[in-house]
Amino acid sequence: MEVEPKNLETLEAVSPSQKTARSVDANVLDGGAVVNFLQRIPGKTFQEYGQDIFLPYLKEQLESTSRVDVVWDTYRDDSLKSQIRGDRGSGTRQDNRVTPKTKDPGN
Numbered sequence: 001m002e003v004e005p006k007n008l009e010t011l012e013a014v015s016p017s018q019k020t021a022r023s024v025d026a027n028v029l030d031g032g033a034v035v036n037f038l039q040r041i042p043g044k045t046f047q048e049y050g051q052d053i054f055l056p057y058l059k060e061q062l063e064s065t066s067r068v069d070v071v072w073d074t075y076r077d078d079s080l081k082s083q084i085r086g087d088r089g090s091g092t093r094q095d096n097r098v099t100p101k102t103k104d105p106g107n
Contacts, residue, residue, distance in 0.1 A: 026067040029058075034070070040104060047100035 038053050061068045076082065 024065045026069060027061050027065045028069045028071060029061070031070045031072040042104055044104050045100060046098055046102050046104060049104055050100075 034057065035054070038057055040049070040053075044052070058068055058070070
């Protein structure tokens with residue numbers, strides 16, 4: 001059964017689509033999501049990735065806003081998620097550290 005959008009024309013009459021981006025005061029980005037949708041090149045170090053890919057993207061965002069905030073997840077030892085992971089107890093946890101010279105695994 002195929003469903004057709006019936007009210008699309010009505011929505012466009014109320015709020016026409018915009019061809020250009022509006023200028024905003026601030027842009028808040030999920031750092032992990034940005035890293036996942038930007039192009040990654042295996043073999044580059046994290047420092048090279050930051051300089052060649054991540055920072056240019058942030059600078060591009062500053063063209064339409066005066067402020068960009070990047071928010072990252074924090075993994076705390078006393079969190080419920082950490083407790084559940086510890087309760088499972090399966091597998092060995094690798095203690096990988098990200099440093100400027102660490103190569104991007106590409107996956």
